[in-house]
Structures are given as C-alpha cells and as structure tokens.
Amino acid sequence: MTPAEHLALPNVDDVRQGVITARIAAHIGDMVKNNDRERDLDMGRARRDLKWDRMYELAIDPVHARAVRNSRSPEDSEACTMCGNYCALKIVKQNFNFER
Numbered sequence: 001m002t003p004a005e006h007l008a009l010p011n012v013d014d015v016r017q018g019v020i021t022a023r024i025a026a027h028i029g030d031m032v033k034n035n036d037r038e039r040d041l042d043m044g045r046a047r048r049d050l051k052w053d054r055m056y057e058l059a060i061d062p063v064h065a066r067a068v069r070n071s072r073s074p075e076d077s078e079a080c081t082m083c084g085n086y087c088a089l090k091i092v093k094q095n096f097n098f099e100r
Ligand code: SF4
Pocket: 079, 080, 081, 082, 083, 084, 086, 087, 088, 089, 090
C-alpha cells in the first residue's frame, strides 16, 4: 500500500515509501515472531556510540537516513541537531567507556 492509496495514481516516491513501510512492518513481524532482534541491538549500540556510518548500514532506508542527516548538518559532527552541544550520548561517551 502506498501513501497515495485511494487518493491518486502512485508515483515513484509513493511506491518507494510503500515498500519501505512494508519492510519496516516485516522487520517488526520478524522481531516478534522469530525473536530476531540482533539488528536492533546493533542499531542501539551504534546509536549509543554515535557511529553514524554503522547506523546507515543498519537502517532499513539508509538513503533517507543519510539525506535527513545531511540536510540538517550539525555544528558538532558527532552529535545531531536535536540536542546539539547537549547531546546526552556524547556526554556519556566522554565520561564512560561502553565500547565492546
Ligand atoms: S544530539 Fe540528542 S538526539 Fe542527537 S544523537 Fe545526541 S542525544 Fe541523540
């Protein structure tokens, strides 16, 4: 199903969004049915460690993830524009060693 369902003939972007949404739903199903959580745990660790390239590798839609981040470049390349200099993950990373 695309965002254009019953509104208009879907265009390429609508179809792309529909496919990504279906992939997210399938991933949730895999997590619940098969207890397949390693990818999400890896994503959590990548986020905790502010490893942006690893986050893109694990993202269901890495192209969109990169585009969002690149469209709002933070002053501090380690953080994002949400909290900026007050990035809690960066502060924790500077004060604790959780790397595995
Ligand atoms: S700036 Fe805030 S939202 Fe962005 S990575 Fe750091 S803690 Fe997360």
